Amino acid sequence: DTAVSQTPKYLVTQMGNDKSIKCEQNLGHDTMYWYKQDSKKFLKIMFSYNNKELIINETVPNRFSPKSPDKAHLNLHINSLELGDSAVYFCASSPPGQGRAQHFGDGTRLSIL
């Protein structure tokens, strides 16, 4: 009974392609996040949604488009993939309220050839 699940776990594709990463949480949390971890292992927030509404958008290129069909799902679509998009992408969720503990998915390793 995985709490935050991401698919796929690995994604290898060519430059210029469009791809999606899916995230689902069964914790009943209101807030979901996408993070990017670069090759130096540095984590940075990309997006946050609260009850299907975008609340954080951290100057991410327009090629990245999050979509939240319901509060249990937050998918990430990436257009025209570039070499610099190679990274591990983590989805997370947290319950409502300030400063609540976040639960992370296992990550999706995206490799651009």
Place this chain on the structure above:
Amino acid sequence: KNEVEQSPQNLTAQEGEFITINCSYSVGISALHWLQQHPGGGIVSLFMLSSGKKKHGRLIATINIQEKHSSLHITASHPRDSAVYICAPYGTASKLTFGTGTRLQVTL
């Protein structure tokens, strides 16, 4: 300069040693996360704290909001504690800002 500084960046300890990882931050925060990332890549939340001290098993986390400093202690360290430990304060708009992590290796 990063808003969140951790020290040390790398730490090697022998099994049984007491370990301390420090985190200093420059942003105003409401709470602070300590996270653990295992070699396999998964991230686990260890603590969320906004004041004082929390203990879970062999792990202890402390925070001093006025001094903008937090520490993570591991007592009686074990090789299975080998991981990257990441400090992540909650700043404005419930946004986490991440430290660069401390890579801990515990040897037998």
